Amino acid sequence: xxxxxxxxxxxxxxxxxxxxxxxxxxxxxxxxxxxxxxxxxxxxxxxxxxxxxxxxxxxxxxxxxxxxxxxxxxxxxxxxxxxxxxxxxxxxxxxxxxxxxxxxxxxxxxxxxxxxxxxxxxxxxxxxxxxxxxxxxxxxxxxxx
Amino acid sequence: xxxxxxxxxxxxxxxxxxxxxxxxxxxxxxxxxxxxxxxxxxxxxxxxxxxxxxxxxxxxxxxxxxxxxxxxxxxxxxxxxxxxxxxxxxxxxxxxxxxxxxxxxxxxxxxxxxxxxxxxxxxxxxxxxxxxxxxxxxxxxxxxx
Amino acid sequence: xxxxxxxxxxxxxxxxxxxxxxxxxxxxxxxxxxxxxxxxxxxxxxxxxxxxxxxxxxxxxxxxxxxxxxxxxxxxxxxxxxxxxxxxxxxxxxxxxxxxxxxxxxxxxxxxxxxxxxxxxxxxxxxxxxxxxxxxxxxxxxxxx
Amino acid sequence: xxxxxxxxxxxxxxxxxxxxxxxxxxxxxxxxxxxxxxxxxxxxxxxxxxxxxxxxxxxxxxxxxxxxxxxxxxxxxxxxxxxxxxxxxxxxxxxxxxxxxxxxxxxxxxxxxxxxxxxxxxxxxxxxxxxxxxxxxxxxxxxxx
Numbered sequence: 001x002x003x004x005x006x007x008x009x010x011x012x013x014x015x016x017x018x019x020x021x022x023x024x025x026x027x028x029x030x031x032x033x034x035x036x037x038x039x040x041x042x043x044x045x046x047x048x049x050x051x052x053x054x055x056x057x058x059x060x061x062x063x064x065x066x067x068x069x070x071x072x073x074x075x076x077x078x079x080x081x082x083x084x085x086x087x088x089x090x091x092x093x094x095x096x097x098x099x100x101x102x103x104x105x106x107x108x109x110x111x112x113x114x115x116x117x118x119x120x121x122x123x124x125x126x127x128x129x130x131x132x133x134x135x136x137x138x139x140x141x142x143x144x145x
Numbered sequence: 146x147x148x149x150x151x152x153x154x155x156x157x158x159x160x161x162x163x164x165x166x167x168x169x170x171x172x173x174x175x176x177x178x179x180x181x182x183x184x185x186x187x188x189x190x191x192x193x194x195x196x197x198x199x200x201x202x203x204x205x206x207x208x209x210x211x212x213x214x215x216x217x218x219x220x221x222x223x224x225x226x227x228x229x230x231x232x233x234x235x236x237x238x239x240x241x242x243x244x245x246x247x248x249x250x251x252x253x254x255x256x257x258x259x260x261x262x263x264x265x266x267x268x269x270x271x272x273x274x275x276x277x278x279x280x281x282x283x284x285x286x287x288x289x290x
Numbered sequence: 291x292x293x294x295x296x297x298x299x300x301x302x303x304x305x306x307x308x309x310x311x312x313x314x315x316x317x318x319x320x321x322x323x324x325x326x327x328x329x330x331x332x333x334x335x336x337x338x339x340x341x342x343x344x345x346x347x348x349x350x351x352x353x354x355x356x357x358x359x360x361x362x363x364x365x366x367x368x369x370x371x372x373x374x375x376x377x378x379x380x381x382x383x384x385x386x387x388x389x390x391x392x393x394x395x396x397x398x399x400x401x402x403x404x405x406x407x408x409x410x411x412x413x414x415x416x417x418x419x420x421x422x423x424x425x426x427x428x429x430x431x432x433x434x435x
Numbered sequence: 436x437x438x439x440x441x442x443x444x445x446x447x448x449x450x451x452x453x454x455x456x457x458x459x460x461x462x463x464x465x466x467x468x469x470x471x472x473x474x475x476x477x478x479x480x481x482x483x484x485x486x487x488x489x490x491x492x493x494x495x496x497x498x499x500x501x502x503x504x505x506x507x508x509x510x511x512x513x514x515x516x517x518x519x520x521x522x523x524x525x526x527x528x529x530x531x532x533x534x535x536x537x538x539x540x541x542x543x544x545x546x547x548x549x550x551x552x553x554x555x556x557x558x559x560x561x562x563x564x565x566x567x568x569x570x571x572x573x574x575x576x577x578x579x580x
Binding site for chain 2: 066089
């Protein structure tokens, strides 16, 4: 089952999100979309110098930002009315990536309820090693008539 | 009890961290240091367009980045030998901040063990409202001779 | 501002919750209520053998259970209509308690919105040392007419 | 690759852990072991009245206890020397189970480093629906000679 937003993403696989990502942060992260299915997106990101910590590794907060933003894009790609706000976001870190490396983010929506959505995102390096795993709970914003 | 790093921070209160922050991410965030005590720092950050989500609010991942980076600076300001790596980072979100607003981050080290450090960070808006609270566990990196 | 549930708790300070706690788990935990204010409760719990881990310390999951149950009691003590369901619960552990010790749990509601409640709970030993800190997000259950 | 503890578990599949579980809490939970592989265990648990919340559902803290204890058992089944202490534990809740139901817990060790172990546990109902997912970071306890 598709929708206009998801279809647009699928047509843009292989292109950078530097202009098309839904959020300014997403455009700044400038990832390249690799796959788009309902509830599951994949993109690559280059670790740029401004994304690093004091010892030249991809910054933990930046990993959280990639995950939060890309799960957000996954929800937008459901094509639903309305907007979801983040209740919480958490990330566990297993291994590092260095400046210049390419990392791959894969999202999945574990529970896509109407009120509450629970999403996860895994981050891998080019060798397929799991660098970090994150999860987030989001709540549908109520619109008052 | 002071140390050279903490003393340097105290001499630089009121100045932006755009050049002096320990990490490239910290320099990109470009906060202004407001207070520096052992285990507790305070800084203001302006919400710039590139830090926002699709509806113009300070992006949740960017809030996580501010917290992670500033807790990291708080640990560096302890003046210890060695480096701590993040095991996990999590943030709860209570209210939003818009592009152009100034937000204030306040860190505290709840447990500053030699092996494990647990830090927290609160983010407030200019009216003193608590926007988000984050926490992180870090582990001392072992150095092999 | 009081309410019948909070008043009842205040009249029962010093008594065990083995019969009066709102939940079967709370009655099993059998704590003793020490203070009751709107949004903030305090109780002591004895570490019984069936609450311990393989090395005779208060089990991490049991700490999570004390915190989850007691924050739940704190919400019930707000005297609101309706029921709140837990979205997530997380705990950070700093130090241990042994079988036979008395631990004290102190709750606080950081954000008590109508839709979302964010609560925290600190656990201390008899010397006032912080053993663990937990937090939880709860969502109001919708009632369909 | 096996070890005596894992072999013992494999011989006891189908038996209740009411006597054999490594911890008093595990014995109290009284689950029935269903499968045992290195780094991954499966067990069923009956939702008893003393495990429920005020509305007769499996208590969130008890879910955390099942997950924490069973991931602990999974680590013990690695057959390593030494003991691991929990740094943090967090659980996301998706659906409920009622008193009398049987729930199934499945653990996996995502990262089994020598110093840090990251484990996850999923809880399902009898229809295979995912009720909750939890994760925990543990740190090897240093032994001083």
